[in-house]
Amino acid sequence: MTDDRLPAHLEVSGLIRAVEAAGGFGMVLSKGERTAGTLMVVCCNRATLSRAYERMPQLDGTRKWTLTKQQDTENPMEFSDYCRRRGQQDPDLWVVELDIENAERFIDVAVHNS
Template sequence: MDDRLPAHLEVSGLIRAVQAQGGFATVIAKGERDAGTLIVICCENGTKLRAYERMPQLDGTRDWVLSKSQDTENPQEFAEYLARRQRQDSDLWILELDIANAERFIGIVHCNN
């Protein structure tokens, strides 16, 4: 039995949490309402984009993993990565969180911020 939170509820919760802290959050691509997968783009003031996806772990859990960082010398590569992921997974949601230390909203803590 899969007891994951439906994708649309998780997306809605993340948006509200970021907005409550004064940030901006938006859905870039809408996936399957209940069982869609999710890529979360973390950034601050629209810069230094980082894409996180949940990946299955050996113990059966699914942890957020950094799958792509924006290269400042080739920013188009980041958009191409997202487009490729969308072609691979029609159920994919892409959500952008634009706020300082955006990773905290998906449970990733950075000590050097």
């Protein structure tokens, strides 16, 4: 079985370029394994709380973007600590910040605001 995934460094580069082309800002917070690394995308914007998404393996073999952490207004530093710890726990993990309104659109995640 072959893995047809795009190499991590190319996916990260593409995400950042797409966000910047749309007028936002993208930055690598932590570099992971160049080819087979996994991604955590931090979506932020001054108008919303930060959200972290990771692609999680599904039972059918696909990998779906899943919200793993959302910033808490009562303890905003907890979110930064979480992102830092995740990067330390998994040396293959890329942590990428996308600073633009509705950043989830770049990873094809629908956001439902209540």
